[in-house]
Amino acid sequence: MLSNLVCCWLWCPICLFIFVWVLWKGNACGTREPVNHRNGEQLTMAKTSDWIITDTSVISLEDSDVVLEDAAIAVEQGIISEIGPSDQVEARFPNLEKIDGRGKAVLPGFINSHTHTVLLVLRGTVEDMSGDAIFGYMTPISFAMTDNERRALARLGCLEAIRSGSTTLVEPFRFIPGYADGMIDSGLRLYFGENAADALTLKIRDGIYEFDKGFGQEFLDRTVEMINRFHDTNDGRVQCQISAHAPDVCSPWMLAELNDLAKKHGLTRTVHLSQSPKELEQVKEAHGMTSAEYLDANGWLGDDVVAAHWTFCTPNDVQLLASRGVHMAHCPANSSRRGPHKALARDIIDAGVNIALGTDNMTEDMFEAMRIGSIVHRGAGGGGVDPAPLHALHAATINGAKALKRSHHLGTLAPGKLADITVLDMTSPSLTPVINPIANIVHYGHPGIVSAVAVEGRFLMKDGKVLCMNEADVIGEAQEATHAAWRRLGEISPDIKLPASMQI
Numbered sequence: 001m002l003s004n005l006v007c008c009w010l011w012c013p014i015c016l017f018i019f020v021w022v023l024w025k026g027n028a029c030g031t032r033e034p035v036n037h038r039n040g041e042q043l044t045m046a047k048t049s050d051w052i053i054t055d056t057s058v059i060s061l062e063d064s065d066v067v068l069e070d071a072a073i074a075v076e077q078g079i080i081s082e083i084g085p086s087d088q089v090e091a092r093f094p095n096l097e098k099i100d101g102r103g104k105a106v107l108p109g110f111i112n113s114h115t116h117t118v119l120l121v122l123r124g125t126v127e128d129m130s131g132d133a134i135f136g137y138m139t140p141i142s143f144a145m146t147d148n149e150r151r152a153l154a155r156l157g158c159l160e161a162i163r164s165g166s167t168t169l170v171e172p173f174r175f176i177p178g179y180a181d182g183m184i185d186s187g188l189r190l191y192f193g194e195n196a197a198d199a200l201t202l203k204i205r206d207g208i209y210e211f212d213k214g215f216g217q218e219f220l221d222r223t224v225e226m227i228n229r230f231h232d233t234n235d236g237r238v239q240c241q242i243s244a245h246a247p248d249v250c251s252p253w254m255l256a257e258l259n260d261l262a263k264k265h266g267l268t269r270t271v272h273l274s275q276s277p278k279e280l281e282q283v284k285e286a287h288g289m290t291s292a293e294y295l296d297a298n299g300w301l302g303d304d305v306v307a308a309h310w311t312f313c314t315p316n317d318v319q320l321l322a323s324r325g326v327h328m329a330h331c332p333a334n335s336s337r338r339g340p341h342k343a344l345a346r347d348i349i350d351a352g353v354n355i356a357l358g359t360d361n362m363t364e365d366m367f368e369a370m371r372i373g374s375i376v377h378r379g380a381g382g383g384g385v386d387p388a389p390l391h392a393l394h395a396a397t398i399n400g401a402k403a404l405k406r407s408h409h410l411g412t413l414a415p416g417k418l419a420d421i422t423v424l425d426m427t428s429p430s431l432t433p434v435i436n437p438i439a440n441i442v443h444y445g446h447p448g449i450v451s452a453v454a455v456e457g458r459f460l461m462k463d464g465k466v467l468c469m470n471e472a473d474v475i476g477e478a479q480e481a482t483h484a485a486w487r488r489l490g491e492i493s494p495d496i497k498l499p500a501s502m503q504i
Contacts, residue, residue, distance in 0.1 A: 004354065004438060006208045008317075009442050010211055011466070011477070012085075015290055017352075017377070018445065022300035022421075030412055031317055031368060031387065032344035032451070033161070033419070038199060038317065039227070039409065045382065046480075049075065049076075049077055049078040049419070049456060049457030050071055050075060050076050050077065050096055050457070051074075051075055051095065051096055051097040051098070051099055051457070051470065052074040052075070052089065052090065052093050052096040052097070052098055052099065053072060053073050053099045053100075053101040053104070053423070054072045054086045054089075054090055054096075054098060054099070054100065054101055054103045055070060055072070055086050055100065055101050055135075056070075056071060056072065056073070056102065056105070056106050056423075057069055057101075057104065057437060058071040058073055058083055058105075058106050058413060059105070059107040059108075059393075059413075059428065059437065059438065060083060060107075060108075060413040061104070061108060061393065061394065061397060061411070061412040061413065061426040062412045062413065062414050063397055064390070064439055065390045066272065067105075067437050067438070068084075069085065069205075070085065070086050071083060071085060071089075071406050072085070072087055072088075072089035072090055072101070073083065073089070073413065073421075074089050074092070074093045074096060075096075075349050075419040075454075076093075076457075077095070077326075077454035077457070077459045078418060078419055078457035078458065079360055079417070079418060079419060079457070080413060080414060080415050080416065080417050080418075081415060081457075083095065083413060083414070084413065084416055085434070088464070090427050091415060097440070100147070100389050101423070103426055104423050104425060104426060104451060105423070105426050105437055105441070106194055106413070106421055106422075106423050107393075107397070107413070107421070107424065108167075108168025108397040108398070108410070108411055108412055108413055108421065108422070109165065109166060109168065109397075109420040109422045109423055109453060109454075110164070110166040110168075110357075110366040110396045110397060110398070110400075110422065111166070111168040111170075111356065111396065111400025111404070111410065111411065111471055112161060112166050112168065112169050112170060112305060112357070112358055112359055112366055112451065112468040113170050113327075113330075113356035113357060113358040113361060113363065113400045113403055113404075114161055114170055114172070114173060114270070114306070114308045114329035114331055114356075114358030114361065115169055115170065115211075115357070115359050115360060115361070115364060116138075116155065116172070116173050116307065116361045117153060117157025117158065117161075117169070117171060117173075118142060118150045118154050118156040118157070118173055118179070118362070119138055119142070119153075119173075119361035119362060120156055120157050120160075120361075120362060120363075120478065120482075121145065121148075121149075121153050121481070121482050121485050121486070122137060122138065122141065122361065122362055123362045123363070124362075124499075125499050126138070127279065127363075131132070132205060132276070132278060134275070134276060134278075134332050134423075135201065135205040135278075136203040136205050136496070138201060138361070139201045139202065139204070139205075140205070140489060140492075140493055140496060141485055141486070141489050142173070142203075143174075143339065144485060144487075144488045144489040144492050144493075145481075145485045145488075146484075147175065147178030147179055147483035148481070149482075149484060149485050150175060150177035150178060150179040151178070151181070151182035152182075152246075152381055152394055152477040152478045152480070152481035153482070154171075154179050154182050154183050155182045155185075155469065155474050155477070156378075156474055156475065156477075156478035157169075157232060157364055157477070158182075158183050158186035158188055158469070158498060159186070159466065159471060159474050160363070160364040160365070160447075161188060161364040161410065161467065161471060162188065162217065162461050162466055162468070163447050163450055163461065164184065164364050164367065164414070164438060164447040164450065164455075165306075165325045165363050165366060165367070165424070165450045165453060166188070166364065166366055166368055166422075166445070167188065167189055167406075167420040167421070167422065167453060167454075168184070168188065168189040168190070168405070168410065168420065169188055169189070169190055169191070169311070169454050170191040170193075170241070170270070170306070170329070170358070170400075171183065171190060171191065171192055171193070171239065171321070172192075172193035172194075172195045172243040172270050173194075173195050174194065174195045174219070174222075174231065175192075175194075175222065176192050176193070176194045176222065176230075177222055177225045177226050177229060177230075178228045180192055180226070180230055181234050182239075182463060183199045184230070184233075184238055185229070185415050185468070185469070186460065186468050187219055187223040187237075187458060187460045188237075188241070188356060188455060188460070189237050189238075189239070189281055189420060189455050189456075190240050190412075191241055191404065192222040192238070192239070192240050192241070192242060193226075193241040193242065193243030194219055194222045194226050195219075195241060195243045195244075195245045196200060196216065196219035196220060196223060196242075196245060196250065196251035196254060197215075197216065197219060197244075197245040197246070197248070197254065198211050198212060198213060198214055198215055198216025198219070198249055198250060198251050198253065198254040199215075199248070199250070199251075201245075201249055203276055204249070204278075204444075207284055209248070209249075210402070211251050211284070213253065214450065216251075216253070216257075216493050218253050219254075220257055220258075220261070223243075223261060224261070225244065225433075226240055226263075227240050227265055227353070229267065231267070235500040236455075237455065237456065239267050239404075240265075240267060241267055241269060241270050241306075242258050242259075242265075242267050242268070242269045243248035243258075243269070243270050243271065243331070244258050244260050244261040244270075244271040244300065245271070245272060246271065246272040246273070246275065246279055246291075247271070247273065247279060247283050247289070247291040247294050247295055248278070248279040248282040248283050248286075248308060248366045252298050255295070255298040255299070256298065256299075258300075259298075259299055259300065260403070262304070265329050266440070268304045268305070268306065268404065269302075269304055270305065270306045270307070270308070271295065271299070271300065271304045271305065271306075271307050271308070272307075272308050272309055272372060273291055273292065273295070273309055273310055273313070274290070274291045274292065274307060274309060274310055274311055274312070274313045275306035275308070275309040275311050276310040276312070277312065277313075279291060280312055281296040283465060284499070290313075290314060290316075290317050291312075291317075292317035292318070292319065292320050292321055296308075296320060296324065298340045301320070301324035301326050302324055302325060302326070303319065303325030303326070303327075305324075305326045305327065305330060306326075306327045306328075306329050306356070306403045306404075307321065307326050307327070307329065308329040308358065308360070309326075309330075309331065309343070310328055310330075310339065310341065310343045310344075310348065311342050311343050313343065315347055316385075318344055318347045318348055318351050318353070318420075319351060320432045321353065322348075322352060322353050324350035324406040327353070327354045327355075327399075327402070327403035328353050328354065328356065328367075329353045329356055329357075329358045329412045330343070330355050330356065330357055330358065330373060330395065331357070331358045331359060331369065331375040332357075332369060332372045332376045333368045333369050333371075333373070333474075334357065334359060334360035334361060334362075334363070335361065339374075339377055341344050341376045342377060342378075343489065345375075345377045345382070346380045349377065349387070354399050354402050354403060355395050355399055356395055356399040356400040356402070357369045357370065357373060357392075357396045357400070357409055362399040365446075365447060366396050367441075367446050367447065368446075369396065369447070370393065370395070370396050370442050371392075371442065371443060371445075372390040373392055373395065373400070374387060374392045374443075375390065385475075387503060389436075389438050389439045389441070389442035389443065390438055392442045393438055393441065393442055397412070398411035398412050398445060400409075403430050418456050418457075419454055419456060419457040420448060420454065420455050420456065421425060421452075421453070421454050421467040422452070422453050423452035424441065424445070424450060424451060425449050425450075425451045425453045426440075426448045426449075428448065429447065430446065430447025430448075431444060431445070431447075431449060438440060450464075450466075451464055454482075483502065486499070487502060488499060488501035490502070
């Protein structure tokens with residue numbers, strides 16, 4: 001009897017430890033079902049990752065602009081098993097869940113190579129305001145928001161991204177550890193970066209560039225926390241990057257600290273580059289260089305770097321960046337809100353730079369990015385028809401995978417690759433008649449044509465219905481958070497002009 005009691009006394013803590021470990025492991029590996037954050041309702045994201053889409057059009061992007069008609073794509077355990085004639089593939093996989101693909105096109109999920117989901121809080125405001133939007137509004141409101149408000153806006157961004165056909169988001173922003181979980185629950189593939197700076201960014205709107213290591217250390221601490229908590233979690237669906245905000249707000253000390261973290265953890269890097277005249281003026285005054293030259297002098301250029309914008313890069317900058325193998329995260333729609341994007345598009349293309357598309361802020365619509373990108377690049381080329389629609393689609397898919405060093409897993413559809421896919425309804429009035437599917441998608445596509453989205457074979461959206469979150473709740477919570485954030489910004493910074501509807 002005594003021996004039994006001793007055994008129970010010894011084993012109970014061990015059993016409790018195992019039970020807690022299993023629960024934690026399940027959450028960390030993404031087996032937890034998404035929860036409706038408003039009322040705790042369990043959502044019904046499709047668990048299956050084994051299926052076959054039949055009788056469809058497959059735009060694999062593996063073989064130039066070839067579109068496979070009357071084709072099927074079979075997926076097992078989240079991996080593409082086979083693509084080929086529908087009757088043959090069906091015969092080889094008779095036990096998979098069958099999905100009717102008639103009238104649909106299956107293509108790689110879009111990779112949004114640069115976005116700030118939280119800045120949806122500014123939608124419909126700064127687009128029509130003059131002055132410095134970055135330090136006049138974007139930076140102040142991001143500091144004024146609470147973690148819950150950032151989470152609410154980030155979840156709205158994920159919802160819009162799914163409805164826009166994206167499967168991967170690259171999210172460099174500040175305070176990532178406080179809201180990342182809300183994005184992870186969406187089921188999207190995610191790359192997080194804590195947008196580090198050691199300039200006191202809230203002073204910049206007053207024309208003051210003051211650097212403070214204590215302020216910068218807070219970003220470094222959050223970067224380490226982000227890596228420890230989120231990097232390579234959820235079965236590899238969630239990754240982290242090292243992010244420097246921009247050359248004007250990062251001292252050589254900060255850039256060196258970030259480089260050390262990148263090397264220690266084996267992470268890729270990202271940065272905003274030449275995005276404003278103010279940035280160029282500050283870097284020139286402080287260091288006597290262009291932004292690209294300053295980054296190069298501090299070891300911040302390489303083929304592991306994705307630099308966003310390049311708006312005011314010189315021809316020499318473009319050649320330098322190309323020679324270092326830097327990837328461009330091109331956000332043409334956002335950068336053209338006050339007129340056509342000023343980046344030297346023709347020079348960048350001719351230099352052989354890998355151009356990946358992003359949406360930047362206030363939108364997650366990759367169709368708009370493809371369309372505006374095509375227009376901007378054609379305009380830079382003198383009004384011709386280059387680049388072709390296929391090149392725009394590459395920039396939204398495989399080029400993003402290359403920038404992330406994931407082209408062996410993502411960006412095209414082929415056996416052995418992850419089943420990150422988007423299904424489009426090609427019978428939509430805006431896409432018919434169909435003569436060249438790729439041209440129709442790039443020139444006339446919009447989020448309303450997205451029928452289904454899957455990440456590693458798991459459907460986040462199917463038959464036009466989002467499965468991974470309650471849309472009404474996400475939209476409602478984001479609206480509430482937006483009002484609260486703007487009103488708090490007005491209280492903290494009364495010198496900042498608020499939209500009329502947000503006046504205190």
